[in-house]
Amino acid sequence: MTKEIKNLEQQIKDWKEKHGGVFELPVDDKTCYLRIPGMPDYQRAFTAMQDSGNSAFGEVMLEVLWLDGDKEIRTDNDYFTPAKKEVMKFLRYDDPIITDLPNRQKEIRIGDAVTVIRVITKEDVTMAERKNPGDKPFVTQNALYDLVKISADPVFDDKKNAAVRFPLFQAMEKIQNEKVAQLKKL
Structure with missing residues (x-):
């Protein structure tokens, strides 16, 4: 196992301890890591959506949940658009x-x-x-x-x-x- 993979595994373990959950989000040849969202994150994203439209929701969620990764996912539309679509899956929870x-x-x-x-x-x-x-x-x-x-x-x-x-x-x-x-x- 390379040193880089070991470091990433330790980093993910540390993030899990701190945030309770971590997600890997690959977008083609780029990857980012996001923490599990909480209600304050959704509140911020929905407020942005009310103020600036639907696209703002995904942008804010990527911003507030971002732990690490390739910056192109946040800055390049070719990567941002599919990442934003995937972030919407966070809204899927157990039915009551x-x-x-x-x-x-x-x-x-x-x-x-x-x-x-x-x-x-x-x-x-x-x-x-x-x-x-x-x-x-x-x-x-x-x-x-x-x-x-x-x-x-x-x-x-x-x-x-x-x-x-x-x-x-x-x-x-x-x-x-x-x-x-x-x-x-x-």
């Missing part, structure tokens, strides 16, 4: 399982983690929206969850854990939209 409970409560299961919420009212949504006057991504959803949570496994307390937060928000959205509405022009 929603179970009806008595008293209009819902159990939300994400992997082995479970939380129970009560019915979400329009007053809850209004109060959560008031806690987000700057309309920052995910602030309203976090506030809403805090309002309706009855019980939860400890993993739900980590607001930076995207692998739990994204499916949780997806489940809450689904619960709020159980009834179907359709506007018809008469």
Whole structure:
């Protein structure tokens, strides 16, 4: 084993200890290494997307997750465009399982983690929206969850854990939209 490969293996091990997860992203003859994203990273990327369009999401994600690699992936469009497309795969998480409970409560299961919420009212949504006057991504959803949570496994307390937060928000959205509405022009 060459010294260069040994050094890279040690570097990856160090990154894993520090960041919890590392991804290798090869783009043709170039490669970069990215850390696992958390909710603050997504918040920053979605804010950039709101301000500057869809391309800004991938650009910010590459910027904030970047650990090391060939700079052409960030600077050369021939490399950046496919890298940006791959970074979008970070948004794929386990689907939540929603179970009806008595008293209009819902159990939300994400992997082995479970939380129970009560019915979400329009007053809850209004109060959560008031806690987000700057309309920052995910602030309203976090506030809403805090309002309706009855019980939860400890993993739900980590607001930076995207692998739990994204499916949780997806489940809450689904619960709020159980009834179907359709506007018809008469």
